[in-house]
Amino acid sequence: MLPTRYFSPLIGLGFSLTALYVWIxxxxxxxxxxxxSLWMLSLVVLVARFRFxxxxxxxxxxxxxxxxxxxxxxxxxxxxxxxxxxxLYSGKTYALFYPxxxxxxxxxxVFEALLPVLFTIVVGVILYGWSVTRDALNKQVDIHRExxxxxxxxxxxxxxxxxxxxxxxxxxxxxxxxxxxxxxxxHELIGALMALRALEVQDSPAKESESFxxxxxxxxxxxxxxxxxxxxxxxxxxxxxxxxxxxxxxxAYCPVEHTRKGSIDTLSPMHWHLLTSVLKxxxxxxxxxxxxxxxxxxxxVDASVARLAVKNxxxxxxxxxxxxxxxxxxxxxxxxxxxxxIQKDYYFKLVCVIPLEMEEVAT
Amino acid sequence: MSVVxxxxxxxxxxxxxxxxxxxxxxxxxxxxxxxxxxxxxxxxYGMFGLVVMFSAFLLSKQVxxxxxxxxxxRIAAAPIKHRDYLLGHLxxxxxxxxxxxxxxxxxxxxxxxxTSMYFVWGLPYLLVFMVMxxxxxxxxxxxxxxYATSIAIFSIAVNVMALVGGMTFPLSIMPxxxxxxxxAMPTYWFSYGxxxxxxxxxxxxxxxxxxxxxxAIIFLLIGSRRRLE
Numbered sequence: 001m002l003p004t005r006y007f008s009p010l011i012g013l014g015f016s017l018t019a020l021y022v023w024i025x026x027x028x029x030x031x032x033x034x035x036x037s038l039w040m041l042s043l044v045v046l047v048a049r050f051r052f053x054x055x056x057x058x059x060x061x062x063x064x065x066x067x068x069x070x071x072x073x074x075x076x077x078x079x080x081x082x083x084x085x086x087x088l089y090s091g092k093t094y095a096l097f098y099p100x101x102x103x104x105x106x107x108x109x110v111f112e113a114l115l116p117v118l119f120t121i122v123v124g125v126i127l128y129g130w131s132v133t134r135d136a137l138n139k140q141v142d143i144h145r146e147x148x149x150x151x152x153x154x155x156x157x158x159x160x161x162x163x164x165x166x167x168x169x170x171x172x173x174x175x176x177x178x179x180x181x182x183x184x185x186x187h188e189l190i191g192a193l194m195a196l197r198a199l200e201v202q203d204s205p206a207k208e209s210e211s212f213x214x215x216x217x218x219x220x221x222x223x224x225x226x227x228x229x230x231x232x233x234x235x236x237x238x239x240x241x242x243x244x245x246x247x248x249x250x251x252a253y254c255p256v257e258h259t260r261k262g263s264i265d266t267l268s269p270m271h272w273h274l275l276t277s278v279l280k281x282x283x284x285x286x287x288x289x290x291x292x293x294x295x296x297x298x299x300x301v302d303a304s305v306a307r308l309a310v311k312n313x314x315x316x317x318x319x320x321x322x323x324x325x326x327x328x329x330x331x332x333x334x335x336x337x338x339x340x341x342i343q344k345d346y347y348f349k350l351v352c353v354i355p356l357e358m359e360e361v362a363t
Numbered sequence: 364m365s366v367v368x369x370x371x372x373x374x375x376x377x378x379x380x381x382x383x384x385x386x387x388x389x390x391x392x393x394x395x396x397x398x399x400x401x402x403x404x405x406x407x408y409g410m411f412g413l414v415v416m417f418s419a420f421l422l423s424k425q426v427x428x429x430x431x432x433x434x435x436x437r438i439a440a441a442p443i444k445h446r447d448y449l450l451g452h453l454x455x456x457x458x459x460x461x462x463x464x465x466x467x468x469x470x471x472x473x474x475x476x477x478t479s480m481y482f483v484w485g486l487p488y489l490l491v492f493m494v495m496x497x498x499x500x501x502x503x504x505x506x507x508x509x510y511a512t513s514i515a516i517f518s519i520a521v522n523v524m525a526l527v528g529g530m531t532f533p534l535s536i537m538p539x540x541x542x543x544x545x546x547a548m549p550t551y552w553f554s555y556g557x558x559x560x561x562x563x564x565x566x567x568x569x570x571x572x573x574x575x576x577x578x579a580i581i582f583l584l585i586g587s588r589r590r591l592e
Binding site: 043 | 542543552555567573574578581585587
């Protein structure tokens with residue numbers, strides 16, 4: 001296998017041109033300074049082309065110049081061959097006929113001069129084919145590399161998201177347990193304590209007994225311990241709608257107007273999590289890509305869906321390309337049966353819709 | 364560019380041995396005897412051409428040393444364009460070599476007998492050859508990583524070039540088969556051009572100058588590429 005890193009069509013072209021130049025020099029009368037200076041001129045132009053990476057520009061003009069020069073110097077047509085080879089390499093169709101035409105017109109069908117002409121055409125076509133194939137393969141590799149990068153990013157994003165969901169589930173469960181302890185057990189204990197205090201007020205003979213006092217003490221202690229347990233169990237971190245509100249409040253780039261409609265209480269922590277993620281992404285976009293002076297955040301919940309619209313007045317350009325963050329956001333929403341859309345007119349508006357009955361909670 | 368030029372000149376002035384040799388060798392060439400029957404001191408000019416080649420190479424040591432010592436990497440990070448760096452250095456080399464050539468040329472008029480046309484053409488020939496020599500050194504250095512390797516092979520290559528190019532013997536005795544190879548050497552066109560001057564063929568002399576300029580451009584185009592390693 002050829003070491004492709006070092007042996008490219010361009011290197012092949014370099015070698016072929018060198019061989020062609022030596023060949024032409026051997027065919028000419030190099031001892032004649034006039035002839036040699038023409039050969040040198042051709043070489044200087046070619047080296048300059050490669051040096052400044054402009055070897056595909058002005059090829060037709062150069063070939064025409066050689067054509068005109070051939071009327072005055074009989075061997076000048078040979079010196080047009082390297083340029084013709086470069087033109088062939090660059091995929092110029094006219095370069096396919098040019099060498100044969102020059103040979104017929106200026107060499108008057110001399111067989112010896114036909115060989116470098118054929119060499120030019122054959123090598124030029126082969127190098128062009130090689131270059132096209134290589135470019136196509138390079139493009140494929142680039143596409144695959146880009147896809148791989150995207151997948152890797154997405155995997156990373158999903159892993160982070162998975163961790164976030166897991167953490168959120170834990171917090172939600174702790175919150176639910178704390179609420180249940182507070183509402184059910186706490187209620188019962190407080191009830192029992194109140195009943196004992198009622199007995200004390202009624203001058204019941206039982207209140208003097210030792211077991212009554214012990215019972216009261218134990219229930220009082222149980223209530224205090226329950227309070228502490230509920231406090232410890234409840235998450236200090238904001239979750240659900242509190243987190244959503246926190247994100248809204250902490251956005252300092254420009255003023256935010258927020259409206260809520262419908263039965264917001266029906267939203268689960270998972271809904272809030274998704275809505276908060278979309279809101280954060282929308283805010284990031286406003287900061288990065290707009291000169292907004294006002295952002296409107298409208299949340300609406302109806303019987304079947306929750307709809308969040310984030311609108312800003314700082315649109316920069318019409319050619320907006322969806323970034324990576326929004327792309328992943330859209331995929332996540334589509335994973336639970338929702339959707340994300342972008343509207344652009346005078347405003348830039350991001351609309352997210354999430355069904356209340358989500359399809360796949362784990363996403 | 365002027366900053367680089369000044370710095371390069373300062374560094375050149377520190378190469379005292381090189382400067383001393385550069386001053387000495389023109390005199391050595393000047394005392395060489397002219398072959399009997401020669402119309403002009405073409406051989407002396409050829410030998411001096413060899414001195415110019417070596418002088419240019421020794422002066423351009425800075426370029427390869429900068430690369431070897433990673434100075435170019437630091438320069439690349441500085442607000443100096445590669446073009447300015449290169450032009451500054453080249454101008455410094457040209458300046459020093461110009462002085463050497465001017466001294467030799469002036470003394471050659473006194474020392475040797477030839478037509479005034481020969482000496483008039485002699486100066487542009489030496490100057491163009493000097494430019495070619497500097498650009499050739501630049502070109503040569505691009506193929507090597509260290510100065511030691513570069514000069515070791517250069518000293519052999521330049522001697523071969525001078526020999527094949529006819530700088531060290533009269534061109535009239537060069538066989539035709541050798542001429543076919545020699546045309547690829549810039550040194551050949553230097554000697555050949557001086558022959559034209561002796562024969563008072565102005566067109567031929569101008570074309571030879573043009574060819575040497577062509578060589579210089581090619582060497583500069585290839586040698587001017589920035590290499591950081």
